[in-house]
Amino acid sequence: MIKNDPIIVANDLTIAYELHRERKKLVALQNINLEVDPGEFVVLVGPSGCGKTSFINAISGLVPKASGSVTVRGSEVTGPGPDRAMVFQDYALLPWRTVESNVRMPFEFQDLGISEAEKNKRVKECLELVDLTGFEKSFPYELSGGMKQRVGIARALITSPDILLADEPFAAIDAMTREAMQAEMERIVMETGQTCVFITHSIDEAILLGDRVIVISYRPGKIKEVVNVNFPRPRMNNSDVKTSKEYAELRDHIWNLVKDEASQTNRGE
Amino acid sequence: MAATKNKSLQQFDTDDPNRIQDIGWTFKEVWRRARGTVVVSINLITFFILWELVVIYADINPLFLPKASEMFAELWVGLTTRAPEGAVFSGSILDHFLHSFNNLMFGLALACLIGIPGGLLMGGNKYIEAILSPYVWALASLPRIALVPLFILFLGFTTKMQVTIIVISAVFPIMINSWAGVKTTEKSLLAAARVFGANRVQLYVKVVLPYTLPFIISGIQQGIGRGLIGVVIAELFGGSSGLGYLIQRSADTFNTAMTFAVLLLLIVMSLSLINFTRWLEAYVAPWRNVNHI
Numbered sequence: 001m002i003k004n005d006p007i008i009v010a011n012d013l014t015i016a017y018e019l020h021r022e023r024k025k026l027v028a029l030q031n032i033n034l035e036v037d038p039g040e041f042v043v044l045v046g047p048s049g050c051g052k053t054s055f056i057n058a059i060s061g062l063v064p065k066a067s068g069s070v071t072v073r074g075s076e077v078t079g080p081g082p083d084r085a086m087v088f089q090d091y092a093l094l095p096w097r098t099v100e101s102n103v104r105m106p107f108e109f110q111d112l113g114i115s116e117a118e119k120n121k122r123v124k125e126c127l128e129l130v131d132l133t134g135f136e137k138s139f140p141y142e143l144s145g146g147m148k149q150r151v152g153i154a155r156a157l158i159t160s161p162d163i164l165l166a167d168e169p170f171a172a173i174d175a176m177t178r179e180a181m182q183a184e185m186e187r188i189v190m191e192t193g194q195t196c197v198f199i200t201h202s203i204d205e206a207i208l209l210g211d212r213v214i215v216i217s218y219r220p221g222k223i224k225e226v227v228n229v230n231f232p233r234p235r236m237n238n239s240d241v242k243t244s245k246e247y248a249e250l251r252d253h254i255w256n257l258v259k260d261e262a263s264q265t266n267r268g269e
Numbered sequence: 270m271a272a273t274k275n276k277s278l279q280q281f282d283t284d285d286p287n288r289i290q291d292i293g294w295t296f297k298e299v300w301r302r303a304r305g306t307v308v309v310s311i312n313l314i315t316f317f318i319l320w321e322l323v324v325i326y327a328d329i330n331p332l333f334l335p336k337a338s339e340m341f342a343e344l345w346v347g348l349t350t351r352a353p354e355g356a357v358f359s360g361s362i363l364d365h366f367l368h369s370f371n372n373l374m375f376g377l378a379l380a381c382l383i384g385i386p387g388g389l390l391m392g393g394n395k396y397i398e399a400i401l402s403p404y405v406w407a408l409a410s411l412p413r414i415a416l417v418p419l420f421i422l423f424l425g426f427t428t429k430m431q432v433t434i435i436v437i438s439a440v441f442p443i444m445i446n447s448w449a450g451v452k453t454t455e456k457s458l459l460a461a462a463r464v465f466g467a468n469r470v471q472l473y474v475k476v477v478l479p480y481t482l483p484f485i486i487s488g489i490q491q492g493i494g495r496g497l498i499g500v501v502i503a504e505l506f507g508g509s510s511g512l513g514y515l516i517q518r519s520a521d522t523f524n525t526a527m528t529f530a531v532l533l534l535l536i537v538m539s540l541s542l543i544n545f546t547r548w549l550e551a552y553v554a555p556w557r558n559v560n561h562i
């Protein structure tokens with residue numbers, strides 16, 4: 001495989017939901033064309049209900065497409081697979097399991113031919129990576145929101161997936177913790193070289209994390225504009241980035257794009 | 270690497286000796302633990318003393334309200350004696366209690382055996398749900414007492430009839446709760462398990478079942494309450510043993526102290542069983558009650 005072949009390709013992807021009660025079909029996403037390169041960090045922004053979650057779920061294999069195609073490394077997505085992992089907005093941790101057991105969950109469901117010792121080592125490594133060593137035996141309800149999401153991230157990293165999908169992972173986390181989590185996210189993705197598709201409502205988060213920011217329009221969801229972000233990494237603890245003129249311009253530009261769409265949301269339906 | 274950076278975000282290591290501090294047995298700590306028991310004991314003792322005094326000084330006919338002390342005496346005698354071998358009727362509370370208790374346990378076990386798998390199947394398969402749900406709702410909404418004459422007709426004044434009434438009383442809360450547990454399993458937990466590769470069976474065993482377990486237990490808790498009503502009703506209507514029968518007969522023979530003793534025993538039995546299931550629920554699903562602790 002040539003190094004720069006895109007890893008995810010969406011080709012005229014359309015997703016529709018059947019609204020049985022109204023005997024209608026709701027087209028959530030229409031004719032999306034997008035190529036994501038290996039190791040790239042792509043951020044999706046757009047008003048609520050524009051189809052961001054639908055798009056990421058089409059990549060994860062949770063939502064069937066209506067037409068077009070999504071391929072990962074050239075093969076059609078028909079369902080979830082070990083090459084893709086997901087971080088959820090509401091953490092989605094099993095409340096009856098300890099941190100350790102939650103992180104280990106993907107190993108239980110996927111037979112990757114790894115030995116027990118190897119699995120234990122991976123669990124330990126991943127908990128270390130998200131800075132949760134010492135909390136192996138805690139239950140999710142004993143943790144703060146930020147810590148819960150770190151468990152979610154560790155669980156997504158455990159099988160070393162090529163692609164990390166994240167649906168507003170820090171939306172429910174307080175602002176202080178969120179900054180620390182963003183920095184950690186950037187560090188982890190830089191360290192592991194993973195491809196990341198990330199949804200956020202925060203334009204700052206989008207610019208700080210993304211190599212590209214995709215702005216999606218409202219109903220039917222279409223790609224409105226693709227904005228390249230070229231700041232050097234790491235960006236999170238680099239105050240030069242946030243205070244630069246380009247940053248302010250990018251921010252304004254994306255803000256205006258999203259604002260247009262958001263006002264449509266308020267007007268319509 | 271990030272370890273020191275995040276210390277400010279109120280993290281302690283679990284092995285950090287400062288994280289867990291020994292409170293010790295201060296007076297305050299002892300009182301905090303014993304408070305509930307002490308208050309309840311004083312409350313109850315006062316209640317029974319007042320009862321005793323009211324009966325003595327208000328000159329109430331013991332046919333209507335016995336002295337509390339007489340009730341306890343009757344209870345003590347009734348629980349420490351048993352009917353002689355070969356007796357046709359027993360006056361021993363213990364004999365009747367064991368009869369009722371065994372029936373209740375047997376009936377509850379049967380109700381669980383029917384209700385839990387039934388509820389799980391209904392929650393898991395929309396065809397089974399569509400077929401069974403009208404019958405379940407119909408029977409669940411029918412006052413179960415209305416069925417008693419019918420069961421007496423079918424089965425006579427037998428233990429079988431009594432157990433059947435307990436089962437029919439207890440099975441629906443258990444079934445409906447199990448069903449609801451499956452249906453309300455959090456969608457995001459299911460999505461997560463699916464993303465990480467769970468197949469249908471694994472989704473059921475590793476997500477739906479553990480999620481439903483506390484629902485099942487609270488179904489059993491409601492089932493105990495209903496089952497006890499079933500026990501007493503079945504025995505009041507027909508039969509020659511059990512606490513319901515004893516209530517009936519002691520009232521008929523104007524032995525009011527005995528009637529009250531049996532009522533007290535029913536209260537104690539019901540509360541013990543319900544508290545046991547509460548504890549069990551908190552034990553298997555500590556995450557559900559975290560806000561109340």
Ligand SMILES: Nc1ncnc2c1ncn2[C@@H]1O[C@H](COP(=O)(O)OP(=O)(O)O)[C@@H](O)[C@H]1O
Nearest residue numbers: 017018026028047048049050051052053054055
């Ligand atoms: N399971 C579903 N059934 C019906 N409609 C849905 C479903 N999921 C999402 N939708 C609709 O599709 C649109 C896009 O939803 P979503 O992808 O969640 O948007 P976003 O994540 O950008 O807020 C919304 O209008 C939403 O109401």
Ligand SMILES: [Mg+2]
Nearest residue numbers: 052053054167
């Ligand atoms: Mg969404």
